[in-house]
Amino acid sequence: MLLAKTLRSSTFRLALIAIGTFGLIVSVIFAYVYWSTVSYVRSRSDRAIMTEQANLRDAYARSGRDAVIALIGRRIADKSFADHVYLLVDPTSAVLAGNLSGWPANAADRGWSEFRAPARPPASGDPLVRIMTGTLPNGDRLLVGRDIGDIDDFTAQIRAAGIAVVVLIAVLAASASIGVTRRTVGRIESINATSRAIMFSGLDQRIPLRGSHDEWDRVAENLNQMLDRIETLMGEVKQASDNIAHDLRTPLTRMRGRLEKAYHRPRNGENDAALIGDTIADLDTVLAMFASITRISEIETRARKDAFRTVNLAEIAGEVVELYDAAAERDTTRLELTGDAEVPLTGDRDLLFDAIANLVDNAIKHGRAGGRVIVTCRNSGGSAVMSVADDGAGIPASQHDHVFKRFYRLEQSRYTPGNGLGLSLVAAVASLHGATIELRDNSPGLLVTLCFCNGRQVAQVGANA
Incomplete structure (x- = not known):
């Protein structure tokens, strides 16, 4: 099943395309190397043949036919010329000198050609000879050549090696692509299986990890x-x-x-x-x-982020304190505002007002009767810092992660007016302004730290829930 999916996968098809392209490139490279090597080796052999042909013609020009016959005899006797072939025939094709029995049937009177010469001693295969022929001024025909069987074997080995390398690369690439594709398809199937399990059984399923950290x-x-x-x-x-x-x-x-x-x-x-x-x-x-x-x-939904402006956080906090001053007096709570007069911050003025108002309202409602609620705004290290502290009963540490959920209310607050949405609104405003919230014990009471990361500005807001 997995193999069938592997062979049908788009990854495998792409791998095959990549292998084909790579194989074509490698084949072109090896073909170029092969033809370059063959051409170079054959050109060296041809230059040696042309040089020897010129030497014999020079001998003829100096001393005539006898000099050519004598030089051919010396060449045949010299072991360093054992791979050379020579033949001099008169206009009637009678052999005058050389180590061939007669003029080759497929050899022209002048130019290049190749033929299979009988081996001496006879061997399993006749060697391939490349020759250059020409006619002397007196009508004699001269043949000079070399045994290129070793060159032919060398090029055959290069050709076989190139084909073997191409085939090996193709096999290895195909094996690697199948292995990689199977692994990819396997991981995708694992994700698909988990997705199907989630659709049918619920969100408690998770995709298994292999620990490879890939x-x-x-x-x-x-x-x-x-x-x-x-x-x-x-x-x-x-x-x-x-x-x-x-x-x-x-x-x-x-x-x-x-x-x-x-x-x-x-x-x-x-x-x-x-x-x-x-x-x-x-x-x-x-x-x-x-x-x-x-x-x-x-x-x-961040629909109100277009309303962000540079505002004075201390001024907004002052308006909140003025609004809740009468409610604080009714509960015999002292509501105080301290700190700097100018605390600039970029944000939505109305939303910041609502967030601070909710925190101050909570501090008054849940603070100690006859206690204090202190609102402080100040500039600190290029950051805007605001805190609202009360001295009430506070919130248990085990409830800190829950009080910002919608409609969540503590047991002691269950029968007091409210719907549990105040701190949810504070959390939404904080998220819109890129802020983080932290609840801390005020000993006694509670301090909620709200850090607004708006450029270089940071605001801290503390209050009871």
Whole structure:
């Protein structure tokens, strides 16, 4: 099955194309090397033959036919010329001198040719001889040549070696391509199998890693991280749905109870007015919840990033403190603003105001009765730093990772006004501004650190949840 998928895969087809192209290039290179080598070796042999032909003609020019016959005799007797062939015949083709029995049948009167000469002593194969022929002024024909059998064997070996190398490279390349393609198809099939398992059984499946730390392991790790993120988001969606259902049940149940009671009793203007007022208040609570969800979703889609401007963080914090001053006095809480007057930051003024307002509101609600909430803005090392600290009960460390989820509320806050969306909005604003959030113990109370990485600006926001 895997082999069939390997042979059908596009990777294997691409590998075959690459092998074919590479094989063609290698073949052209070896052909060039072969023909260059053969031409070079044959040219050296031809130059030696031409030189010997010139020497014999010079001898004829100096002393006539007898000098040529004498020189041919000396050449035949010299062992260093054992691979040479000589033949001198008169116009009637009678042999005058040489080591051939007669003029070769396929040899022209002048020019180059090749023929198989009988071996001396007789051997299994006649040697290949390359000759140069010509006619002397008196009509005699002169043949000078060399045994090129060794050259022929050499070129044959080069040709065989080239073919063997090309075939070997093709076999190795094909084997390597099949191996690589099988490995690639195997990893892809592993991912496909996991994907099918996820579709049928759920998000608890993960792509297995082989520990090779190669690109396929990195792809698998990224996909597994994506699945982890999807599983987390799905869990948050389920939790948000459960929390919405839980938070809507109470006001909707109250509204239904009031309406049913009013339906079964006589009309009374004063009672009906009170019923309508209470119902409107409950509806306002539900509508506010959905408005908060919509606002968080809008922020998370980064649709408002075009509204970023250079703002004064201290001025925004001052407006928040002024807004919540009356609420703090009602709870006998001292709300203070300290720090620098100018703390520049690039961001969305309205969103920053909402985030700071939610943190200050939480600090007042969940702080200690008669306690203090301190808002501090200052410039520190080229960064904008803002903190909101309270001295309330704080948040347990085990809950730090959960309080920014939508509708999540601590047990001690379950029966206080609110819907658990305030810190979710803060988290969305922080994400839009490229910020990170950290909860820390204020001993007593809580400090939420919110670092805005906007250029060189950093803002810290602390508050209770």
